[in-house]
Amino acid sequence: MIDLDLEASGSLSDPRITLAVDVDDLRYEQFTADALALRADYAEQTARLRRLTITRFGQDSEISAELGVDLGVGPTMGKLLDRPMTAEVVLRDIGTWVFFPMAELLSAYEGRVDVNVRATGTPSRPQLAGNLTINQAKMVLRPLGMYLHNVQAMAHFNADSVVVDNITGMTEGQGTVQLGGYLLLEKFQPGRMRFDIATVRSPIRNIPFIEANVNSQITIGGTVDYVKIGGAAQVNSALITLPFAPAEEPPPPEGAQKPMDLDLAITGPNGIWLRNKDADIELKIDNLNVRMSQNILFLSGQLEPLQGVYRFLDRSFDITEGTLTFTNAAVINPSLNLKAHTTVFASSGGGGEAQQKYEIYLTVGGTALQPKLSFSSDPSRSEQEILTLVGAGMMLDESGSGDLSFTGTALRGVDYALGIAAGKIQKGTGLDLLKIKTQAGAESKPQVTLGKYITRDVFVSYSQGFSSNLSTEFKAEYLFGGRSAMFAQKNEAGKYNLGLRMKFKY
Known part of the structure; x- marks a missing residue:
């Protein structure tokens, strides 16, 4: 509801104006008010806001002002005049x-x-x-x-x-x-x-x-x-x-x-x-x-x-x-210089069941947008052989054939599925670290590891074996000095020990 009363007299170059406005239930973009009442007039290049009352939630806000402004038709129309105001x-x-x-x-x-x-x-x-x-x-x-x-x-x-x-x-x-x-x-x-x-x-x-x-x-x-x-x-x-x-x-x-x-x-x-x-x-x-x-x-x-x-x-x-x-x-696009390691158990090919343990070392160079990977292993193998080990979990024999057993293939599939699941679980639980390890072979040690910062400087991890490996491991680290840590741990053999790890940059 709006009530408007406007009176104008004088000339276009020197108008005289009186304005009264009353509005109920005002809504304009983010501004709301229960009521608004305005009384203003203009004469002789002076605008006077006699009273502007805004009512919100039962409380009145009030504004009054007087300042020089030219509202007459002419080159300075609408400009504020640089003279005293209140x-x-x-x-x-x-x-x-x-x-x-x-x-x-x-x-x-x-x-x-x-x-x-x-x-x-x-x-x-x-x-x-x-x-x-x-x-x-x-x-x-x-x-x-x-x-x-x-x-x-x-x-x-x-x-x-x-x-x-x-x-x-x-x-x-x-x-x-x-x-x-x-x-x-x-x-x-x-x-x-x-x-x-x-x-x-x-x-x-x-x-x-x-x-x-x-x-x-x-x-x-x-x-x-x-x-x-x-x-x-x-x-x-x-x-x-x-x-x-x-x-x-x-x-x-x-x-x-x-x-x-x-x-x-x-x-x-x-x-x-x-x-x-x-x-x-x-x-x-x-x-x-x-x-x-x-x-x-x-x-x-x-x-x-x-x-x-x-x-x-x-x-x-x-x-x-x-x-x-x-x-x-x-x-x-940061430059990368990362070194990483994994262990692979693989058959030697030719249909045999003997398992060979390989330590695989990965170096990631280049940049984040164009990473360059290089591999080495112990026992030493060519990069092509290492890629076969990493990808298929087997080693080709001299004839170029390999023993890609059902078990090895299935476990690589399990590795892939568990990798996806682990990421979702980690995101949903707030864990800082979640690793699931599955490896084929008699010497393998399937294991799940959980890790969490319980304070800013204390990191705790717990590992549990499964299947034939039921051992548990626990480690608590107190970090200090940016590069060093004191730790207490229980290894898979059940032995407890304290240690100090220090890194020096030179």
């Missing part, structure tokens, strides 16, 4: 729509927003005084893809700026965020800004192929139209889904994309998992620089594997050492 704004539970001008940086929804501000000065040099509070809000820090709840905020207006005294909030997983800073206003529009953000156990997204939970000190600067982000982050846990194959290009963003610069220094001692169809590897980061310039992402630094597997021909190779090196290229 405004009084008292908003009670006005709604989160007031954050709409910053929507690409900060979105707010739910929660209570109260504003009390007085404006003097001129439109080009406003002088603001007052305060703003936010209670029990939900927000999204869009450049970091960070969702906040239970947000409490206090800010005040100081001359031409909005100063954020403190914003606190919770993230998923009981993480915390604290934020402070300022936003300069230019003719009442957002201009330059600086916000300092401290996060604890907080998720960061919006980086291609990467999701992470971090402790960080981050600064957001620049302008709303050109955001610049810098700082440092220590990774508590992360998932990297970078494929070891050319990935499909992401769909182009809708509309024009505003430029953004990013410069983050990333470290992380463990709990960083690279998972794709070829690999499931836990990594550590000594120093990784994540940089974005004009929306183009660059990575530089080195990641070092701690444990995990590389898959080839549906067989898992245990990672023993290596590096992934990012070289500051515009394409996310």
Whole structure:
């Protein structure tokens, strides 16, 4: 329901206008109100908002203002005049729509927003005084893809700026965020800004192929139209889904994309998992620089594997050492230097049942998008023979024939099926490590291994044999110094021991 009363007199170049508007049950995009009442007039290049009353949830918000503006027909029609102005704004539970001008940086929804501000000065040099509070809000820090709840905020207006005294909030997983800073206003529009953000156990997204939970000190600067982000982050846990194959290009963003610069220094001692169809590897980061310039992402630094597997021909190779090196290229394509190992039991061909044990060593070089594999073995075999061993679980004899028994073929099929199942189980249960080992032959030891970080520095694994091998193994590791660990373990023979493992980089 709208009641409108408009009176106009004077001339086109010097009009006189009186306006009265009453609206019930107002809905406009994100803004809602039970009632709105407006009384305003214009004469002699002065607009006076006598009263604007907005009623929401039984509370009245009121705005009054007086400023110079030319509404007469002519070359300066519609322009604000640079002469003294006044405004009084008292908003009670006005709604989160007031954050709409910053929507690409900060979105707010739910929660209570109260504003009390007085404006003097001129439109080009406003002088603001007052305060703003936010209670029990939900927000999204869009450049970091960070969702906040239970947000409490206090800010005040100081001359031409909005100063954020403190914003606190919770993230998923009981993480915390604290934020402070300022936003300069230019003719009442957002201009330059600086916000300092401290996060604890907080998720960061919006980086291609990467999701992470971090402790960080981050600064957001620049302008709303050109955001610049810098700082440092220590990774508590992360998932990297970078494929070891050319990935499909992401769909182009809708509309024009505003430029953004990013410069983050990333470290992380463990709990960083690279998972794709070829690999499931836990990594550590000594120093990784994540940089974005004009929306183009660059990575530089080195990641070092701690444990995990590389898959080839549906067989898992245990990672023993290596590096992934990012070289500051515009394409996310790290150089690979990984070494891995597996054991294969195979018949020697000719229909015999004797089983030979082969230690197979794999080196992965090249880049993530163009990996290069090389093989060696003990006893020594050619790469072609090794590929036959890995793929079919058998060794060809001199005549070129081999004993591809039903048992060997079936077990390779089981390996493949269990590999798929293990990935789904691991994803559904939250385990950090799940390995299922099946091997043919009298000396084989089928086994399932479960692993989980119970704290940031303590990793526990449990292995259980099955079929004819019912032995159990247990290992608890306390990680320290980035490269070393103290461990207690029980081996398959039932013996307990303590140990110290140290790695030196030189």
